[in-house]
Amino acid sequence: MSVGTLTKKVLQAALFYEIWDAMKVTFKHMFHRPITFQYPREQRTIPDGHRGALGLLRYGDGRDRCVGCDLCEAACPSRCIKVISQEDPERPLQRFASEFYIDITKCVFCGYCVEACPVNALAMTKMYEYSTHDKRTLLFDKKRLYEVGERHLEDAKKYLYTHNQEKNSDESREYRYYFPQSVLKPTQSQPKHLS
Amino acid sequence: MAQFEDQRTTVYKIDPEHPESETLPTLRTEELLLNMGPQHPSTHGVLKVILELEGERLVKSTPVMGFLHRGVEKLAEEGTYHQFIPHTDRLDYVCAMYNNFAYCRAVEKLMNITVPDRAEYLRTIVAEIQRIIGHQFWLGTQALDIGAMTVFFYCFRDREILLDWFDELCGARLTTSWYRIGGVERDFTPSLFAKLKQFLDYFPPKIDEYVIFLEKNRIWLARTKGVAVISAEDALSFGLSGPTLRGSGVDFDLRKYEPYSAYPKCEFSVPVGKNGDTYDRYWIRVQELYESVKIIRQCLEQIQDGPIMADVPSVTLPPKERVFTNLESMIQQFKLFSQGFNAPPGEIYCGTEAHKGELGFYIVSTGGGKPYRLKIRAPSFIHMGAFDHMSKGYMISDAVTIFGTYDIVMGECDR
Amino acid sequence: MGLKPATNPDVEAATIELSIDGRTVSAKDGVSLYDVIASTGKIIPAMCYHYTFDPFGSCGMCLVMQEGKKAPVRSCTAKAAAGMVIRTEGDDLFAARKKAVEKHLSVHPLDCPVCDADGHCELQDMAFQHGVTNLANAKQKFIPEDTRSLVLDFNMNRCIACAECINVCKDVLMIDALQFMKKGGFNQVVAKGDQPLACEFCGDCLAVCPVGAITNKYSKYLYKPWQMKKTTTTCNYCGDGCQMHLETKDTEVVRVTSPLSWKNKWGDRSETAKGHGGLCVRGRFGFQYIDSQQRLRQPLVRTGDALKETPWLDAMQTVIDQLSDIHRKHGPESIAGLITARCTNEELYLFQKLMRGGLRTNQLDSSARYGHLNYVHAVRHAVGVGRPLNDWEDLTKAKAVLVIGSNITETNPLTAVRIKEAIRVYHAQVIVVDSSNTNIAQLASHPLLVKPGTEALLIDGLVKAVIEQDLVDESSTSQHPQAFAALKQAVAQVSLDEVSRATGVSLEQIREVAAIFAEAPRAVALCAEGIVRRPNGYENVLKLIDLAWVTGKLGQPGSGVTTVTEEVNEQGAIDMGVAPEFLPGQARFDDPGARERFGKAWEVTLPAIGTGANLLEIFTRIQKGQIKALYVIGENPLATLPASMDVRGALDKLQLLIVQDPFLTETGRMAHVVLPAATYAEKDGTFTNLEGKVLRVRQALDQVGESLPDWHIMTALANGLGYEWPYQSPQDVQNEIMKLLPGYYNLGQPRRIAPSPDAYLSNGYSSEVATRYRKRQAMDDSSRPFTLVMGQVLYHSGKMSTQASGLINIEPNNGRIRMNPADVEKLGLTEQSTVRLTSQQASVQAGVKADPDVQAGSCFVPEHFNEPPIKDLMTTEVDAVTGVPYFKSTRVKIEKVGP
Incomplete structure (x- = not known):
C-alpha cells in the first residue's frame, strides 16, 4: 500500500468521509419535490381495478341483477357474505335475494365473489373511506350495497372490465339473466342472448 | 426470626477458612432473564424472546412463538384449494405475491397442470418485483433497527412505486391474490409494461444510493461484520435457506438448481457470501436486487403473446362471458366455486425460492375439493430455530440485528 | 320382471362366471350386468339407475364394451351371461359417456343460479367429471312449470327423463302416481292423467330426482346445499323411527332429506330389506312446527285467570315451592305424572326416576297406555318378551x-x-x-x-x-x-x-x-x-x-x-318403566329383586307395591281428591280423552297442574305453570323404534326462545327439590341406563330374541283359554246403525302434526266425517250437508265427505282435530287386565240437519 493511499485512508477516517458522502445524497433530496402527500386534503389516484368496498348492481331498467344463487357465499374465503333467497312475491317462480349481507369487517377484499357471480351483480368499487364509530354499521345490508353500487356505478363497470368480468361494450352490459321456467307459452322463441 | 436466603439479592458469604473475612462481602453473580417482546418494535411482529444474560452477553435465547397464530393451515382444510389463495396473502404479509406463487405451484404440481408460457413469464416478473419489495423492506427495517433511518425512507419510497404498480395490476397493494391455480388472474396492460420499464431504468441508481449509506459506514460495519456468524455446516443442519444460507457460502438457490417458471430461460447469478455473518447476508440481498432487475429485463424481452390461464376445464375457471350463455361453462363455474376441483389422492411437497428462503407447501389430498392437510414450510419459522445458536455470546444489542438478519415476519412464522 | 334382484333368496339361478376388466367374477345368471359390475366395487356413472328398482336404461351413461360387439352396450339393461368379457374403462367409453351427457345438457336450461338442486345435481357432476365444453346445438325446451301440486313443483325444463321418480313411485312405493306424457314435443313427467298430483306425498320422487326437475314447495329457492347444516336424526312422528337429515340454516329448518337419494344409488339390494331409506309425508314435509311461531318461548305462570310470562327462575321457584308444599302436606300419594312417548329414552327414564326415586310416587303413565301396552302385556305374558x-x-x-x-x-x-x-x-x-x-x-x-x-x-x-x-x-x-x-x-x-x-x-x-x-x-x-x-x-x-x-x-x-306403534318411542316408554306396573327394563314393579336393585341404584326405598295408578286410575284419584298435583310432559289428556271421562272437571280440582310442552295445549291452558319444552330437533337422546332398535336423536338447532329440553327441566326440578341429580347431558343419563340395563343400547341393533311360549302354555293356560273364545255380545244396535271410528290419517300424527303448517296445508281440518257414498246417498246428503251424530254419550254436528274406502254402515273421522269434538261421543271402556282405555269407536245415529 502506498503512502498516498494510506494517508488518504487515515484522512478519510479522521474526517468521517463516508458520512459526508452520505450527507451529499441526503442534501440533494432537499431540492426534490416531496413524494408524500397530505391525506385527506390530497387524494391518491386509485387505479381502475382497485378492490374496494363491494356494491350490488342493477340492470338499466332498475331491476336487481342478483338472483340469489348464493354462489358468492360459497366462494367467499372469509365467510363474510350471507344471502337469504326466496321466491319473489311479485314475480312468481323467480328467485331473488330477499336479504344480502356483507360483513365488511370480515371481508378480505379478494374479489372472489365478483368472479363467482354468474350474473355480474356484484362489483368492487374505489370506495375505501367508510370508517365509523359504530362497528355495527359495517354490516352492509342489501340497501346499503345497492346504494354503494349506484353511487359508484362507473367504478363498478370499470372494475368488471378491468378484471375480465365483462367486455367493455354496452351489449355485454345488457346481458340479462333469463328465467327459463318463467316462460308462459310452451313454444316460445329463443331469447336473443342465447341464439 | 428465620432468615430466608434470597437468591435475587446480593448474599454475603462467610469463608470458613478465614473467619476474619466475615466483614468482607463477596458478590454472587447469576444470569438475568429478560423478556424481549412481544411488544417490541424491532421484533417484526409479535415475537417474544426470553434472553438469558450474563452481564450484557447472551447466554441462551428462547423464542416464544404463536402470538400471531391464526390457524391458517387449519383454514386450508375448511375451504377449497382456490379459496386458500387469499389466506396465503396473509402469511408473509409484506410479500403476498410470492406466497401466492408458492402455493399455486404446489397445487399445480398436485393437479399436474402446465401453465402457459406467457403466464410463466408474468409470474416470474411479478415474483421478482416482489423479491425487490421484500429486500427493500428488509434493508429499510434492518437499517432502522441498527439505527440508520434514512435508508428506511429511501427504501420505502421506491417500494411505494411498486406497490402502486401492484394496485394497478390486481387491485390491492399488499393482499394481492393475483396468482391463480393454472395461471394468473389478469394480464399486464400496456400501461403496466411502460411503468415497469420506467422503474427498471430508475431503480439501479437508487440501489447505489442505499449502499452509500451503509457500505462504508463504520457503525453499520461494526454492527454487522462478524455478528451472528454461522458456519456452512451449521446453517445446513439448521435447515436455513435463502440469503441466510447463502451468506455462509452454500450456493443453494431453488431458482437455479430446481428451476421453475421462466427462471431457466433467464441468465442470472446467485450471489454467495463467505463469512456467514450479517454483513454477508446484507451484501447478498443487495446483489440480488441487481439480479432481480436483470431477470425482469430478460423476461420483458422474451415474453410472447398467449393465454394467461391453463385450459383445464376441471380446474380452471371458464371465461366469464361463456358462463352467461353456455350451460357447460356455468356448471363448471358453479362446481368450481361451490365444491372445488377434484384433486387426486396423494401428497406433494413443492418448495419455491422466496426472498426469505425456501417457502414450501406440503399438501395431503384424500381426493375431493379440499386438502386433507396442508403444511407450510415457512422460512421465518425454520430460521428462528437457529436463533439461539446464532446469538450465543453476542451482546444484547445484537439481538435486534440477529432477528433482522433472517428477515423474519411473524405472520409467516406463526401462521 | 325378468331381472329380479340378485339377493332374492327364492330365485334359483345358476351361478355363472364372467370376466370384468380382466377379473373373473361369479354372479347369478340373468342378473343386470350393472349390478354385477357394481358388486365388484367398480362404479360406472349412471343417472337413471337406483338399486331399489329394476334398471330402466334411459340415460345411456352406463356403457361398457363387450367383447364381440362393435358398439358399447348399456350395462344396466344387459343381462349377465356366462363367458362375457367386459371392459368398463377406456378412452372410447369415456368419449361415449361424454356424448351421452352432452345429449342431456344440450336441452338443459341455464338454470344453475336459481335451481334448488345446484350443488346436489348429478347432471352437474357428470358434466364436470367428463369435462364437457363447447356444446354444439344447445337448444332449450321452454315448458311452463307445473305448480298445481300441493307440495311439489315440476319443472320439466330440467328433466333428463331418467324416470327414477316414476320407477320409485311405481315399483318401491307401489303408488304409481306419476307417468310420462308427451307434451309440447317433449316427454314430460306428470301426475297420472295430467292432473294435479294426488298421492301420499312421500316425496321419494323428490329424493331420487338427480336434477332439479322436482322441487319442494316448502323450501323452494330458500337454500343452496352448501349453506346448510345437515344433522342426521330420527323422525319423531311414528314408531318406524326413520333416519332423516334435518337441514338447517341458523335457527330455521329449511328442509328434511332422506338417506334415500340419487346419491346412494349404489346401495346393496339386500339392504332394501332393512329399509330403503325413504321418508313419508310427515317426516319430509311436516317439519315446520319445530321453528313455529306458536312455540312457547317463556315459562307461563298463572296469576288469577291469566297465564303470564315469567322468567325461568321464578317459574321454577313456584313449581318447587308448591310441589314440595303438597308433598309435605299430603304425602307422595298426592302427586302424579304423565309423559308423552315422544320424549327420548333418557327423558322417560328421568321422569320415572323423578316420580319414583324423588317424589316417591308410583302414579305415573305414558301415552303407550293408549294401546301399545295391550300388545306388550300379551306378548310378555305369552312368550316373555315385551316388544314386537x-x-x-x-x-x-x-x-x-x-x-x-x-x-x-x-x-x-x-x-x-x-x-x-x-x-x-x-x-x-x-x-x-x-x-x-x-x-x-x-x-x-x-x-x-x-x-x-x-x-x-x-x-x-x-x-x-x-x-x-x-x-x-x-x-x-x-x-x-x-x-x-x-x-x-x-x-x-x-x-x-x-x-x-x-x-x-x-x-x-x-x-x-x-x-x-x-x-x-x-x-x-x-x-x-x-x-x-x-x-x-x-x-x-x-x-x-x-x-x-x-x-x-x-x-x-x-x-x-x-x-306397529303410533308414537315414536312407545316401546322406549315401556322399556324405561314409565308405567306403574313396570320398572326400567320391563322388570315388574312388584318383583322384589328388581325393586332392591333399582332402590339401591337410586338410593331410595321405592313406593310401596299396590300404590301405583295408571292413566285412568290417576284421573279417578284426582276426582276423589287424593291426587292434588299433576305433572304433565307433552301429554294433552284434555284433548285426547272423551268428555265422558270429565278430564276438565278433574283438572279443575287439582291444586297444581304443571304442563311442560313445546306448545300451549288445551291442557296447558288450564295449568298453573306451563314450562316451555324443546322439540326433538333441539336435543340429544335416543328413541327405541318398533323393531327395538335404539336410534340416535341429535341436536340440529339451538332451543327456540327460552325453551329447554325436558331432561334439563326435570334435572333442574329434581335438584330444586333437593335430590341432587348430577346429570349434565343426556349422555350422563345414558351412562346410568347402560349400567342398570346392560345391553339396552346394543349399538342400535335390536337385541336378538327367542320367544318361548313354554312357560305360558304349561302353567294355567287351560283355565285362561277356556273363556277366551266365548261368544261376545253382538254390538248390533238398530237405533244407532253406524259405527263411528276415530283413527289416524297419513298426513298427521297425534296432535303435534297439526302445528306443522306443511301438513295442515295438505290435510286441513275440514270438520267432516267420512262416509261411504252409498250411505251418503241413502241419507240424502251432499258434500255441503251438515249432520248430527248422536251416540249414547252426546250429540255433535259435523260435515260429511264421501269416501268410497269407508265401508257402508261405518264412518271415519281423523282423531287429530277436536273441532267438531267427535271424541266426546265416545264411551270409555277399560281393559280389565292392562288398564288400556278404549275410546276410538262407538255406535252412532246420523241425521241430516243442514242442506
Whole structure:
C-alpha cells in the first residue's frame, strides 16, 4: 500500500468521509419535490381495478341483477357474505335475494365473489373511506350495497372490465339473466342472448 | 426470626477458612432473564424472546412463538384449494405475491397442470418485483433497527412505486391474490409494461444510493461484520435457506438448481457470501436486487403473446362471458366455486425460492375439493430455530440485528 | 320382471362366471350386468339407475364394451351371461359417456343460479367429471312449470327423463302416481292423467330426482346445499323411527332429506330389506312446527285467570315451592305424572326416576297406555318378551303377512313399504283384514273386508279353521298336548258359519286364508289399532298368539306376531318403566329383586307395591281428591280423552297442574305453570323404534326462545327439590341406563330374541283359554246403525302434526266425517250437508265427505282435530287386565240437519 493511499485512508477516517458522502445524497433530496402527500386534503389516484368496498348492481331498467344463487357465499374465503333467497312475491317462480349481507369487517377484499357471480351483480368499487364509530354499521345490508353500487356505478363497470368480468361494450352490459321456467307459452322463441 | 436466603439479592458469604473475612462481602453473580417482546418494535411482529444474560452477553435465547397464530393451515382444510389463495396473502404479509406463487405451484404440481408460457413469464416478473419489495423492506427495517433511518425512507419510497404498480395490476397493494391455480388472474396492460420499464431504468441508481449509506459506514460495519456468524455446516443442519444460507457460502438457490417458471430461460447469478455473518447476508440481498432487475429485463424481452390461464376445464375457471350463455361453462363455474376441483389422492411437497428462503407447501389430498392437510414450510419459522445458536455470546444489542438478519415476519412464522 | 334382484333368496339361478376388466367374477345368471359390475366395487356413472328398482336404461351413461360387439352396450339393461368379457374403462367409453351427457345438457336450461338442486345435481357432476365444453346445438325446451301440486313443483325444463321418480313411485312405493306424457314435443313427467298430483306425498320422487326437475314447495329457492347444516336424526312422528337429515340454516329448518337419494344409488339390494331409506309425508314435509311461531318461548305462570310470562327462575321457584308444599302436606300419594312417548329414552327414564326415586310416587303413565301396552302385556305374558317379535327384515322376507286391523300405509308408511317389498320382490301373500278398504288392502293378494268391529272375531274363525282343517303344526303342539287340548275345547264354541255371517267374509275365504297363513314357511301377523285399541285388545293379541302357536309360527325365525306403534318411542316408554306396573327394563314393579336393585341404584326405598295408578286410575284419584298435583310432559289428556271421562272437571280440582310442552295445549291452558319444552330437533337422546332398535336423536338447532329440553327441566326440578341429580347431558343419563340395563343400547341393533311360549302354555293356560273364545255380545244396535271410528290419517300424527303448517296445508281440518257414498246417498246428503251424530254419550254436528274406502254402515273421522269434538261421543271402556282405555269407536245415529 502506498503512502498516498494510506494517508488518504487515515484522512478519510479522521474526517468521517463516508458520512459526508452520505450527507451529499441526503442534501440533494432537499431540492426534490416531496413524494408524500397530505391525506385527506390530497387524494391518491386509485387505479381502475382497485378492490374496494363491494356494491350490488342493477340492470338499466332498475331491476336487481342478483338472483340469489348464493354462489358468492360459497366462494367467499372469509365467510363474510350471507344471502337469504326466496321466491319473489311479485314475480312468481323467480328467485331473488330477499336479504344480502356483507360483513365488511370480515371481508378480505379478494374479489372472489365478483368472479363467482354468474350474473355480474356484484362489483368492487374505489370506495375505501367508510370508517365509523359504530362497528355495527359495517354490516352492509342489501340497501346499503345497492346504494354503494349506484353511487359508484362507473367504478363498478370499470372494475368488471378491468378484471375480465365483462367486455367493455354496452351489449355485454345488457346481458340479462333469463328465467327459463318463467316462460308462459310452451313454444316460445329463443331469447336473443342465447341464439 | 428465620432468615430466608434470597437468591435475587446480593448474599454475603462467610469463608470458613478465614473467619476474619466475615466483614468482607463477596458478590454472587447469576444470569438475568429478560423478556424481549412481544411488544417490541424491532421484533417484526409479535415475537417474544426470553434472553438469558450474563452481564450484557447472551447466554441462551428462547423464542416464544404463536402470538400471531391464526390457524391458517387449519383454514386450508375448511375451504377449497382456490379459496386458500387469499389466506396465503396473509402469511408473509409484506410479500403476498410470492406466497401466492408458492402455493399455486404446489397445487399445480398436485393437479399436474402446465401453465402457459406467457403466464410463466408474468409470474416470474411479478415474483421478482416482489423479491425487490421484500429486500427493500428488509434493508429499510434492518437499517432502522441498527439505527440508520434514512435508508428506511429511501427504501420505502421506491417500494411505494411498486406497490402502486401492484394496485394497478390486481387491485390491492399488499393482499394481492393475483396468482391463480393454472395461471394468473389478469394480464399486464400496456400501461403496466411502460411503468415497469420506467422503474427498471430508475431503480439501479437508487440501489447505489442505499449502499452509500451503509457500505462504508463504520457503525453499520461494526454492527454487522462478524455478528451472528454461522458456519456452512451449521446453517445446513439448521435447515436455513435463502440469503441466510447463502451468506455462509452454500450456493443453494431453488431458482437455479430446481428451476421453475421462466427462471431457466433467464441468465442470472446467485450471489454467495463467505463469512456467514450479517454483513454477508446484507451484501447478498443487495446483489440480488441487481439480479432481480436483470431477470425482469430478460423476461420483458422474451415474453410472447398467449393465454394467461391453463385450459383445464376441471380446474380452471371458464371465461366469464361463456358462463352467461353456455350451460357447460356455468356448471363448471358453479362446481368450481361451490365444491372445488377434484384433486387426486396423494401428497406433494413443492418448495419455491422466496426472498426469505425456501417457502414450501406440503399438501395431503384424500381426493375431493379440499386438502386433507396442508403444511407450510415457512422460512421465518425454520430460521428462528437457529436463533439461539446464532446469538450465543453476542451482546444484547445484537439481538435486534440477529432477528433482522433472517428477515423474519411473524405472520409467516406463526401462521 | 325378468331381472329380479340378485339377493332374492327364492330365485334359483345358476351361478355363472364372467370376466370384468380382466377379473373373473361369479354372479347369478340373468342378473343386470350393472349390478354385477357394481358388486365388484367398480362404479360406472349412471343417472337413471337406483338399486331399489329394476334398471330402466334411459340415460345411456352406463356403457361398457363387450367383447364381440362393435358398439358399447348399456350395462344396466344387459343381462349377465356366462363367458362375457367386459371392459368398463377406456378412452372410447369415456368419449361415449361424454356424448351421452352432452345429449342431456344440450336441452338443459341455464338454470344453475336459481335451481334448488345446484350443488346436489348429478347432471352437474357428470358434466364436470367428463369435462364437457363447447356444446354444439344447445337448444332449450321452454315448458311452463307445473305448480298445481300441493307440495311439489315440476319443472320439466330440467328433466333428463331418467324416470327414477316414476320407477320409485311405481315399483318401491307401489303408488304409481306419476307417468310420462308427451307434451309440447317433449316427454314430460306428470301426475297420472295430467292432473294435479294426488298421492301420499312421500316425496321419494323428490329424493331420487338427480336434477332439479322436482322441487319442494316448502323450501323452494330458500337454500343452496352448501349453506346448510345437515344433522342426521330420527323422525319423531311414528314408531318406524326413520333416519332423516334435518337441514338447517341458523335457527330455521329449511328442509328434511332422506338417506334415500340419487346419491346412494349404489346401495346393496339386500339392504332394501332393512329399509330403503325413504321418508313419508310427515317426516319430509311436516317439519315446520319445530321453528313455529306458536312455540312457547317463556315459562307461563298463572296469576288469577291469566297465564303470564315469567322468567325461568321464578317459574321454577313456584313449581318447587308448591310441589314440595303438597308433598309435605299430603304425602307422595298426592302427586302424579304423565309423559308423552315422544320424549327420548333418557327423558322417560328421568321422569320415572323423578316420580319414583324423588317424589316417591308410583302414579305415573305414558301415552303407550293408549294401546301399545295391550300388545306388550300379551306378548310378555305369552312368550316373555315385551316388544314386537319381528323386525322389518322379517316382514320383507315373509311369505305370508296377515295385516289385521291396521291401516298401515297411513299410520306407519315405512313399515308398509316393507310389506310392499315383500309383495314385489318376495312374492308374499298378503292378507289384509280391515273394516275399511285400505291402501294396503288394494295391494294385497287377499283383502278381507270385515264388518266394523269384527276384526277380532275373524281371528277366532282363523284359529278354528286352522284346527278344523288340520293345518296344525305338529311339532309345536305336540310339546304341549294339554294346552292344545284346552285350546281345541275352547275353540269348539266357535262356529265358522257364525263368524262368516258376523264378519261378512265367506267361509271359503276364511279357510283359504287360514291355510295360506299356516302353510307359509315364514308368516307374520301384524296387528295394530284395529286390535289393540278396541275392546278386549289384550285377549285379541293372545288369540293371534294362539294362531301363531298352533301353526308353528311362534319362535320360528322370520315368523311371529308383531305390531306397529303410533308414537315414536312407545316401546322406549315401556322399556324405561314409565308405567306403574313396570320398572326400567320391563322388570315388574312388584318383583322384589328388581325393586332392591333399582332402590339401591337410586338410593331410595321405592313406593310401596299396590300404590301405583295408571292413566285412568290417576284421573279417578284426582276426582276423589287424593291426587292434588299433576305433572304433565307433552301429554294433552284434555284433548285426547272423551268428555265422558270429565278430564276438565278433574283438572279443575287439582291444586297444581304443571304442563311442560313445546306448545300451549288445551291442557296447558288450564295449568298453573306451563314450562316451555324443546322439540326433538333441539336435543340429544335416543328413541327405541318398533323393531327395538335404539336410534340416535341429535341436536340440529339451538332451543327456540327460552325453551329447554325436558331432561334439563326435570334435572333442574329434581335438584330444586333437593335430590341432587348430577346429570349434565343426556349422555350422563345414558351412562346410568347402560349400567342398570346392560345391553339396552346394543349399538342400535335390536337385541336378538327367542320367544318361548313354554312357560305360558304349561302353567294355567287351560283355565285362561277356556273363556277366551266365548261368544261376545253382538254390538248390533238398530237405533244407532253406524259405527263411528276415530283413527289416524297419513298426513298427521297425534296432535303435534297439526302445528306443522306443511301438513295442515295438505290435510286441513275440514270438520267432516267420512262416509261411504252409498250411505251418503241413502241419507240424502251432499258434500255441503251438515249432520248430527248422536251416540249414547252426546250429540255433535259435523260435515260429511264421501269416501268410497269407508265401508257402508261405518264412518271415519281423523282423531287429530277436536273441532267438531267427535271424541266426546265416545264411551270409555277399560281393559280389565292392562288398564288400556278404549275410546276410538262407538255406535252412532246420523241425521241430516243442514242442506
